Amino acid sequence: MSLLELKDINVYYGAIHALKGISLNVEEGQVVSLIGANGAGKTTTLRTISGLLRSKTGSISFMGKELRHESAESIVRLGISHCPEGRRVFADMSVKENLEMGAFTRKDKKEISQTMDMIYDHFPRLKERMNQMAGTLSGGEQQMLAMGRALMSKPKLLLLDEPSMGLAPILVKEIFNMVQEIHNMGTTVLLVEQNARMALAISDYAYVLETGHISLEGEAKSLAESEEVRKVYLGG
Amino acid sequence: MAERIVSSFWRLNISLICLNVMLASSLNLINGVTGQFSLGHAGFMAVGAYVSAVCTVFLHLPFVVSLIGGAAAAGLLGFLVGVPTLRLQGDYLAIATLGMGEIIRICILNIQQVGGASGMSGIPRDTTFPWLFFCMVVTLFVLKNIIHSKQGRACLAVRENAIAAEAMGIDTTAFKVFAFTIASMFAGLAGALFSHYFGIAHPSSFTFMRSFDIMTMVVLGGLGSLSGSVIGAFILTLIAAVMQSYPEYRMIVYALLLIILMLYRPNGILGNKELAELMLSKWKKGGRGDGPVAENK
Amino acid sequence: MDPLLKTNNVSISFGGIKAVQDFNIVLNRGELVGLIGPNGAGKTTAFNLLTGVYQPTTGTIEFDGVDVTGMKPYKITQHGIARTFQNIRLFGNLTVLDNVKIACNYLVNYSLAEAILRVGRYGKEEERIEREAIELLRLFKLDDKKDELASNLPYGLQRHLEIARALAARPKLLLLDEPAAGMNPQETLDLMHLIEEIRKRFELTILLIEHDMSLVMGICERLYVLEFGKILAQGIPQEIKSNADVIRAYLGEEV
Amino acid sequence: TGCSGSSGESSDTIKIGANLELTGNSASYGTSAKNGIEMAVKEINDAGGLLGKKIEVSYADNRSEATEAANAMQKLLDDQVDFIVGPDTSSGALACVATADQEKIPMISPFGTNPDITVDPATHNVRPYVFRAAFIDTFQGKAMADFVADTLKAKKVAVYVDNSSDYSKGLQKFFEEEFGKKGGSIVATEAYLQKDTDFKAALTKIKAANPDVIYVPGYYQEVGMIIKQAREMGMTQPIVGGDGWDSTKLAEIAGAANLVDCYFSNHYSSDDTSEVVQNFVSNYQKAYGQKPDAPAAVAYDSMMILAQAIKDANSTDKDTVKAALEKISGFNAVSGKISFNEFHDPVKSAVVLSFKDGKQIFVTKVEP
Amino acid sequence: MEGTLWLQFVQQLINGISLGSIYALIALGYTMVYGIMKLINFAHGDIYMIGSYVGFFAITAMGLPFVPAILAAMVMTGILGMVVERLAYKPLRHSPKIAILTTAIGVSLFLEYTTMLALSPQPRTFPHVLDNSVYHIGGLVISFQQIVIFLISVVLMLILTYVVNYTKMGKAMRAVSYDPDAAQLMGINVDKTISFTFCIGSSLAGAAGVLVGIYYNSIEPLMGIMPGMKAFVAAVLGGIGIIPGAMTGGIILGVVEAMVSGFISSTFRDAAAFAILIIILLIKPTGLFGKNEREKV
Numbered sequence A: 001m002s003l004l005e006l007k008d009i010n011v012y013y014g015a016i017h018a019l020k021g022i023s024l025n026v027e028e029g030q031v032v033s034l035i036g037a038n039g040a041g042k043t044t045t046l047r048t049i050s051g052l053l054r055s056k057t058g059s060i061s062f063m064g065k066e067l068r069h070e071s072a073e074s075i076v077r078l079g080i081s082h083c084p085e086g087r088r089v090f091a092d093m094s095v096k097e098n099l100e101m102g103a104f105t106r107k108d109k110k111e112i113s114q115t116m117d118m119i120y121d122h123f124p125r126l127k128e129r130m131n132q133m134a135g136t137l138s139g140g141e142q143q144m145l146a147m148g149r150a151l152m153s154k155p156k157l158l159l160l161d162e163p164s165m166g167l168a169p170i171l172v173k174e175i176f177n178m179v180q181e182i183h184n185m186g187t188t189v190l191l192v193e194q195n196a197r198m199a200l201a202i203s204d205y206a207y208v209l210e211t212g213h214i215s216l217e218g219e220a221k222s223l224a225e226s227e228e229v230r231k232v233y234l235g236g
Numbered sequence B: 001m002a003e004r005i006v007s008s009f010w011r012l013n014i015s016l017i018c019l020n021v022m023l024a025s026s027l028n029l030i031n032g033v034t035g036q037f038s039l040g041h042a043g044f045m046a047v048g049a050y051v052s053a054v055c056t057v058f059l060h061l062p063f064v065v066s067l068i069g070g071a072a073a074a075g076l077l078g079f080l081v082g083v084p085t086l087r088l089q090g091d092y093l094a095i096a097t098l099g100m101g102e103i104i105r106i107c108i109l110n111i112q113q114v115g116g117a118s119g120m121s122g123i124p125r126d127t128t129f130p131w132l133f134f135c136m137v138v139t140l141f142v143l144k145n146i147i148h149s150k151q152g153r154a155c156l157a158v159r160e161n162a163i164a165a166e167a168m169g170i171d172t173t174a175f176k177v178f179a180f181t182i183a184s185m186f187a188g189l190a191g192a193l194f195s196h197y198f199g200i201a202h203p204s205s206f207t208f209m210r211s212f213d214i215m216t217m218v219v220l221g222g223l224g225s226l227s228g229s230v231i232g233a234f235i236l237t238l239i240a241a242v243m244q245s246y247p248e249y250r251m252i253v254y255a256l257l258l259i260i261l262m263l264y265r266p267n268g269i270l271g272n273k274e275l276a277e278l279m280l281s282k283w284k285k286g287g288r289g290d291g292p293v294a295e296n297k
Numbered sequence C: 001m002d003p004l005l006k007t008n009n010v011s012i013s014f015g016g017i018k019a020v021q022d023f024n025i026v027l028n029r030g031e032l033v034g035l036i037g038p039n040g041a042g043k044t045t046a047f048n049l050l051t052g053v054y055q056p057t058t059g060t061i062e063f064d065g066v067d068v069t070g071m072k073p074y075k076i077t078q079h080g081i082a083r084t085f086q087n088i089r090l091f092g093n094l095t096v097l098d099n100v101k102i103a104c105n106y107l108v109n110y111s112l113a114e115a116i117l118r119v120g121r122y123g124k125e126e127e128r129i130e131r132e133a134i135e136l137l138r139l140f141k142l143d144d145k146k147d148e149l150a151s152n153l154p155y156g157l158q159r160h161l162e163i164a165r166a167l168a169a170r171p172k173l174l175l176l177d178e179p180a181a182g183m184n185p186q187e188t189l190d191l192m193h194l195i196e197e198i199r200k201r202f203e204l205t206i207l208l209i210e211h212d213m214s215l216v217m218g219i220c221e222r223l224y225v226l227e228f229g230k231i232l233a234q235g236i237p238q239e240i241k242s243n244a245d246v247i248r249a250y251l252g253e254e255v
Numbered sequence D: 001t002g003c004s005g006s007s008g009e010s011s012d013t014i015k016i017g018a019n020l021e022l023t024g025n026s027a028s029y030g031t032s033a034k035n036g037i038e039m040a041v042k043e044i045n046d047a048g049g050l051l052g053k054k055i056e057v058s059y060a061d062n063r064s065e066a067t068e069a070a071n072a073m074q075k076l077l078d079d080q081v082d083f084i085v086g087p088d089t090s091s092g093a094l095a096c097v098a099t100a101d102q103e104k105i106p107m108i109s110p111f112g113t114n115p116d117i118t119v120d121p122a123t124h125n126v127r128p129y130v131f132r133a134a135f136i137d138t139f140q141g142k143a144m145a146d147f148v149a150d151t152l153k154a155k156k157v158a159v160y161v162d163n164s165s166d167y168s169k170g171l172q173k174f175f176e177e178e179f180g181k182k183g184g185s186i187v188a189t190e191a192y193l194q195k196d197t198d199f200k201a202a203l204t205k206i207k208a209a210n211p212d213v214i215y216v217p218g219y220y221q222e223v224g225m226i227i228k229q230a231r232e233m234g235m236t237q238p239i240v241g242g243d244g245w246d247s248t249k250l251a252e253i254a255g256a257a258n259l260v261d262c263y264f265s266n267h268y269s270s271d272d273t274s275e276v277v278q279n280f281v282s283n284y285q286k287a288y289g290q291k292p293d294a295p296a297a298v299a300y301d302s303m304m305i306l307a308q309a310i311k312d313a314n315s316t317d318k319d320t321v322k323a324a325l326e327k328i329s330g331f332n333a334v335s336g337k338i339s340f341n342e343f344h345d346p347v348k349s350a351v352v353l354s355f356k357d358g359k360q361i362f363v364t365k366v367e368p
Numbered sequence E: 001m002e003g004t005l006w007l008q009f010v011q012q013l014i015n016g017i018s019l020g021s022i023y024a025l026i027a028l029g030y031t032m033v034y035g036i037m038k039l040i041n042f043a044h045g046d047i048y049m050i051g052s053y054v055g056f057f058a059i060t061a062m063g064l065p066f067v068p069a070i071l072a073a074m075v076m077t078g079i080l081g082m083v084v085e086r087l088a089y090k091p092l093r094h095s096p097k098i099a100i101l102t103t104a105i106g107v108s109l110f111l112e113y114t115t116m117l118a119l120s121p122q123p124r125t126f127p128h129v130l131d132n133s134v135y136h137i138g139g140l141v142i143s144f145q146q147i148v149i150f151l152i153s154v155v156l157m158l159i160l161t162y163v164v165n166y167t168k169m170g171k172a173m174r175a176v177s178y179d180p181d182a183a184q185l186m187g188i189n190v191d192k193t194i195s196f197t198f199c200i201g202s203s204l205a206g207a208a209g210v211l212v213g214i215y216y217n218s219i220e221p222l223m224g225i226m227p228g229m230k231a232f233v234a235a236v237l238g239g240i241g242i243i244p245g246a247m248t249g250g251i252i253l254g255v256v257e258a259m260v261s262g263f264i265s266s267t268f269r270d271a272a273a274f275a276i277l278i279i280i281l282l283i284k285p286t287g288l289f290g291k292n293e294r295e296k297v
C-alpha cells in the first residue's frame, strides 16, 4: 500500500477547473517530485492533500485513511506537513516562535528542542536571527524558516512547494541536501520544483503536470533522460 | 404635476435617496476607489449644512451661492484635515476620521450663534426636487469622469498597492488628499441641500451613526462601484422608508436585512463592477457575470 | 564613459542590522549589470535605497546628473528609475491594461477640469496612452489578456506584466528584482531574450538581481556581488564565476 | 395639495398620527409618550369615542432625529391622518412644523420646549397649526429661579446642563436670566451629554466652586447618576432641576437617601389629589406597571386637549379644530390647568416637588 | 488656593483613572478580538450591554449574589460572542474587512433594538449587591467600587497578556491572526481558535457590563454605544491589538477627559478626547504601543 494515494482528484476555483482528475501515489520512504510549468496545478495538488482545498470527487488516502473530508488541522496531526508556496511565515512572530508554531501538535518539550537544534544546525542563519521578527527576514531567510517550521512537526510525509525559490545557489544546494537528509531520516517527501534538474536528481519517482492533468510519470532517472522532459523542463 | 402622482411621503424619500446617493457615491471615492477607510463623512456634511445655512440666514446670500459656499467650506476642511491624517492607515485612519467628525459636531454644539444644541432653524427651504436631482446628477457625472481619468486611475493604484503606486511615479499622499477633498466637498454639498430641504440643521443629524449609514450604503452597493453606491443608497433608504410603518421592528428588520445582504453578497451587490459592465458581460456571455473572486492572500 | 547612476558610500541599517554598507556602484548608460549575493545580503534593500523607498542613513545617490538622495519614490520614478518587485506587487483588482496605463500617469497631459468636463486634451491623451499601453503589452504577448484582472494571470505572466508596467513609466534605468524566480529553465530562457529585446528597443540601462545563474551569467555584462551589505566583488561574469570568495559565499562548490 | 378637505369627515374613525422617538437616543421618552397616548385613546374610545367616532392612532418612528422626524411626518400624512401628536424633542418638532403649516394639519408637540416651535423666528409670526403641551422653557426656568432665590435663599448657584438637549439649555438660559435679576450669581457652568455616565470630573470642579445650590435641568437618567455621584463626593448642597426629573426611576438610580434636599419643577405632582391626576397615575400604573413620567403625562394631555378641541369644534375639519385649539382655556389636564396663549403655548401652573424616602412630595405651587 | 488646586488635580486624577479603568475594561475585549481577527467588532459595546442585563436579571430575578451574577453574565456573553461570530462573521472570513465591519454594525443594531423591544427602552437600576462605601481621605474622595474596577482591569490585563504571549492557545491565536491558512498547516484549528477569542473577548465585555452596571446603577439598551466607542478609541490610542495598550489607552483617555472637564471645560471633553487621539496617532501612527512597522518591500 502506498503511503499516499490520490485517485481522480478534481479541484475548482470558482469556475476554473484547476485539477482535472489527477491520480498519483507516493510510496513510503521515497522522494517524489511533481514538476510542471507555471499554473499547471502543482500548488493546487499540494493544497488539496493538506486539506486547504477540497476535491469534488475521488479519494485521498494516507496510510489507509481517507483524508478528503478531514480538516487541514487534523491532517497535520496525522503526519502530513506542508511547507507552502511563498513561505507564509508568521511575520510578527520571532524566528524562534515560528519554529515553535511548527511543533504545535507535539507535546514533548525535549524532543521539540532537539528538532529545533537540528534545524539550527542546518540553517545557522536562523539561529543567528532567532529573535528577529520573521517578517523582516530576507526572502531566502524566510524560505529557510518555512522549511524549518514544516519539519518541526516531525512529519511522516513532507509536502514541499518550491523550496528553492528565490534562494542563492549555495542554499539551493543546501536545500536539496537537506531534502535528501530528511529523506534519509525516514521522512517521505513530495516535492514540487521548478528546478527540475535538481529535483529529478534526488527523486525516486516523478510526475509531470500539465494544465491540470498528469502528462507523464515514471522513475526520476528515466524521466530526466526522456526527450520531452529535457526539452521543456530542463532547458534543452 | 408630480405631486399628484407621487405622494408627499414618497416624494420625501425620493429626495432622501438623492441626498444619500450623493453622500454614498462621494464616500465611495475615498473608501472604494482610493481604498482609504474614512468614517467622518457626517462631519463634512455638517459643515456644508451649517456653512450654507449661515450664508443664507445671516449673510442673505442667494441659495446657489450658499450651496457653493457649503461645498467649498467642507472641501477646504477636508483638505486641511486630510493632509495630516491621511498618513494613517486602515483602522487608524478610520478612527481618526471618526474622531474628526465628532470634533466637528461637538464644536457646532458649542457655537451658540448657530443654535448650539437646539440646532439652527428658520433656514429657507430652498431645496426643491429639481435642485436635488440636478446636484445628484452633477455629483455622479463629476465622480464618474474623475474615476475614468488619470487622477482616478492614480486613486485606484493607491488602493491596490500604495508602494507599487509610488514606484510608478504616483504621489500617493497627494491623491489621497485629492480624493478626500473632492469627497468632502460633495458631502458638504449634500449637507447644504439637506439643511435647506428640512429648514433646520441640527447636530443630532450628523452623528457618527450617519457616517456608518453612509458607509453601509457604499459597502452594500459594492466598494469602488459608483452604480453600486447608487443602488446601496436606494435600497437602504427604501428599506428604512418601508419599515416606517412598523416602528417597533423597524431597526431590527433593518439590521437583519443588512446582515443577510452582507452574508449573501460580501463584496456588495455589484462587487467592484459597474452596473453597465455587468449587464454587458451578461449579455455577451449569456451567463451571469461573476463577482470578483475572493481575495486570495 | 558616461555614468547614468553613481552611488557614494550609501548605507542603511535597521535596528542593529547594517543591511547595506558603503554601497558604491557605477552604472554606465546602456549597460546590463547584475547584482548578486547571498540571501539577506542587502540586494533588495539596495534597490529600495535607489528608488527612495528607504532613505539612506549616509551617502548620496546621483542619477543622470541629479542628486536624488532623499527624494520621494514617485519623484525618483519621474526622474527615470523604474523597478519591479521581488514579491509581485501588481494592482491586482485592476485590468492588465489599467496596470500599464497607471504607470504612464505622470506622462499624461491633461488637467482635472479637462478630465471632469471631458474636453480639451482629455480624449487625445487617453487615446494616446491606450495605444502605447497596448503596444507595450503586445511586446510581452499580453495584449490578448488586456482586459483580465492582473491577479487572475498565471504567475509567470504576472512577472512579465510587472516588467511591462515598469517600462510604461519610460525609465532610463530599469531595476529588476529576481525576474526569473519561480520560472522553469525554458521560461527563464524566454525571459532572457525578452530582457535583451527591451533593452535594445528602449535603450535601457538595467540593473538586475537574480539567483538563477544561467540568466545572470547569460546576459549580464558586469556583476556586483554583495555580502553582508558590502560589495564583495565585482567584474565580468567570467571573473566572478571563478572568484574564490564568491564561490565560498554564494555559488558553492560545483557539484 | 390645495384641497384641505378632511378625509375623516366621511369615515367613522378619527385618525391621529403620532410622530415619536421610538428608537434612537430618546427612545425612553418616546415610548413613555406612546404609552400616554395609548392610554388617552383607550379612555376616549371606551367612553364612546368622539363625535360618535373611534380614534385610531398611527405611530411613526423618528429615530430621535430631525430628518427622520420629517420623514415620519410625511408618512403620517400619507396615511391620511387628521391630526398630529409629536414629535417630543424640539429638534424633531422643528423639522415638522413647516410641513404642518403647509399641509394645514394641526399638530401638538407634547414635549417640545424650544420657543421656535410655535413662533417662526424669521418672521416672528405664530405658526397657525402648531401647538405644544409642555411649558416653554421661560416659565419653568423662571419658576425655579424664584424658588432657589426666595425659598432656598441661595446666592451662588452652579449650573450643570445637558449640552445635547435644547430643552436643558433652554431651562438653563431662562434660569440664569431670572436668577441674575434676583441678584444671585452663577459660580460654575458645566455641561454633560446625554448617555454620559461619569460626572465626577465636572462635579469635582463644581464642588471646588462651592455653590449654595446646584441646578441640573436634565433628564432623570443622567440626573439620577449626577445626584448619586455628587452625594458620594460629599456634596450636600440642594440640587434642583426641571420636569425632566419626573420619573420613579430617578429615586432608583440616585438612591433614595441621596435625594434629600433635591427639588424640581413639574407640571403636576403625582400625589396631587386632583381626580385627573389620581386617575391618570393609577390607570397608568395598572396598564404599564410603572409610575408615569413627564413625557407620558404631557403626551396624555396632548391627546386629551386635542380630543377636547374636536369636541368643542364638533367637527373633525382641520381648520375648525385648529380654531377650537386656540380657544382652549382652563382645561383640566394632568399637567395642570391649561390655556393656550396667543403664541399657542400653554399657560399653566407649575409645582415644585421634593423627595421623601424616594417618593415625590409636594412643596409649593407656582402660578404663571 | 494653591492647595485646593493641587487637591483638585489629584481628585481629577483619581476620577480619570477610575473612568479610564472602565474604558480599559471594555477595551481589553475589543483589542483582543481585533488583535486576532483584525476586525473592529462594533457589536462589542452591545455585548457589554447584554452582559449588564444578564447580571441584572441574575441578581434581581434569580437572587444571585455579585460573584455568581458576574460569572453568569460572562458565560452568557461568552456564548453570545461565539454565536455572533459563527453566524455573522465566520461566513465572511475571506471577504473584505469592511464587509465584516458592516455586518458588525448590523449585529450591533440588532442587539440594541431586540433588547429594546424585549425589555423596553426604560433604564433599569441595579440593586445593592456590592459594597459601595466611599472613603474621604484628606479632602479626596474615592469609592470601594472604583478601586475594585481598577484592580479587576489590571488583573485582567495581566492575565490576558500572559495568555496571548505565553500559552499555546495564545500563540495559536497570534498565528491565526497573521495567516489563518498557514496556521492550519501548523495543526491549529482556526475555527476553534477564533471562537475561543470571541468567547474570551465577549465574556470580558460581559463582566465589564455587570461591574459598570453596578457602579453607575443604571442600564439601558443603548448604553453600549458610547462606552463601546470610547473603548475603541482607547484601544486604538494604545495600539489596537496590543493588550497593555488597551489598558494604557483607557487610562489616558479617562484622565484626559477628567482633566479637560476639570480645568478647561466639560463642553469640550469629548472633542478633547478625540483630539488627543488624533494628535497621538499623528505622532505615532500605530498608537502608543504599536510597532511602527513598515511593510517590507
Ligand SMILES: Nc1ncnc2c1ncn2[C@@H]1O[C@H](COP(=O)(O)OP(=O)(O)OP(=O)(O)O)[C@@H](O)[C@H]1O
Binding pocket: A013, A016, A018, A036, A037, A038, A039, A040, A041, A042, A043, A044, A045, A085, B293, B296, C152, C153, C154, C155, C156, C182
Ligand atoms: N485562488 C485562485 N483563484 C483562481 N484561480 C486560481 C487560484 N489559485 C490558482 N488558480 C489557478 O489554478 C491553476 C493552477 O494553479 P497552481 O497555483 O496550482 O499552479 P502551480 O503549478 O503551482 O504554478 P506555479 O509554478 O506558478 O506555482 C492556475 O491556472 C491558476 O491560475
Ligand SMILES: Nc1ncnc2c1ncn2[C@@H]1O[C@H](COP(=O)(O)OP(=O)(O)OP(=O)(O)O)[C@@H](O)[C@H]1O
Binding pocket: A136, A137, A138, A139, A140, A141, A166, C014, C015, C017, C019, C037, C038, C039, C040, C041, C042, C043, C044, C045, C046, C086, E294, E295, E296
Ligand atoms: N524593514 C526591515 N527591517 C528590519 N530588517 C530588514 C528590513 N528590510 C530588510 N532587513 C534585513 O536586511 C537584510 C537585507 O535584506 P534584503 O531583503 O535586502 O536581502 P536580499 O539581498 O534581497 O535577499 P534575498 O535574495 O533573500 O531577497 C536582511 O538581513 C533583512 O533581514
Ligand SMILES: [Mg+2]
Binding pocket: A042, A043, A044, A085, A161
Ligand atoms: Mg505553485
Ligand SMILES: [Mg+2]
Binding pocket: A138, A139, C043, C044, C045, C086
Ligand atoms: Mg531580495
